[in-house]
Amino acid sequence: MSEGQDRTAPRRGRRTADAPAGRDALLRAATRCFADHGFEAAGVRMIASRAGAAPNLVAVHFGNKEGLWLACVDLLADTLASRIEALSALSNDHKTPLRERLQFAIAMTADYYDRNPDLRGFIARASLEPAPRGDIVAERLLKPLYEAARPLIEQGIDAGVVPISDPAIVFVILHGALGQPDRITSALAILAPDRATENAAGKIGEALAQLLLGGEGS
Numbered sequence: 001m002s003e004g005q006d007r008t009a010p011r012r013g014r015r016t017a018d019a020p021a022g023r024d025a026l027l028r029a030a031t032r033c034f035a036d037h038g039f040e041a042a043g044v045r046m047i048a049s050r051a052g053a054a055p056n057l058v059a060v061h062f063g064n065k066e067g068l069w070l071a072c073v074d075l076l077a078d079t080l081a082s083r084i085e086a087l088s089a090l091s092n093d094h095k096t097p098l099r100e101r102l103q104f105a106i107a108m109t110a111d112y113y114d115r116n117p118d119l120r121g122f123i124a125r126a127s128l129e130p131a132p133r134g135d136i137v138a139e140r141l142l143k144p145l146y147e148a149a150r151p152l153i154e155q156g157i158d159a160g161v162v163p164i165s166d167p168a169i170v171f172v173i174l175h176g177a178l179g180q181p182d183r184i185t186s187a188l189a190i191l192a193p194d195r196a197t198e199n200a201a202g203k204i205g206e207a208l209a210q211l212l213l214g215g216e217g218s
Helices: 020-042 044-051 056-062 067-092 098-115 119-128 131-157 168-180 181-191 202-212
Strands: none
Touching: 020 044, 020 056, 020 067, 020 119, 044 056, 044 067, 056 067, 067 098, 067 119, 067 131, 098 119, 098 131, 098 168, 098 202, 119 131, 131 168, 168 202, 181 202
16 A cells, blocks of 8 residues: 555445445335345345445444344335325315315325335335234334325215225225336236336326226215
8 A cells, every 4th residue: 555545445335334324325225125025035235235335234233134124114104204194184174175185195195106116115025024024014104004094085985985985995905006006017018018108106096096986976
């Protein structure tokens, strides 16, 4: 090493343990890896490589892979907070016609999932995980979202706008379809290859609104 060269400079492409973006980079990469591969298949080295970080930084910041997974759940819960607040506001907005509020809630959810593929992938994968991970995702992510949406769905049921009498089934149908626009786009490309598949999430939301809110109502 030549005289005057910085002996403490980190290797190119690696983050040091105290790098301010290191923890955030690991969280973003881990959320993506868990969404794409599930907990077991997403290894620490895979996550660190995608984050551009040394694998030992997972232990430094999170303790282990389980701790990193739990931190991803915390991150996604924070991400969903604004959606939960928006759904609650729609439920309490009695000045806007009910059908319009329901249509907006469906369109908003479709757009949100479309712009947050890691969120929808993480929930879809983790909801099938064995205990306790599946239970944690249900309690921290799915149930709060459902409890925020349920009053608006129940208003639609009571007014005869929504023809399904069980709000939980309505919620599952909506999020099951809106949460996987990429798979629906792939299916459409196979079944109707001449059909344009741009803005698939928006089209799915519009179709669901027509199916669920097609009858006369408020």
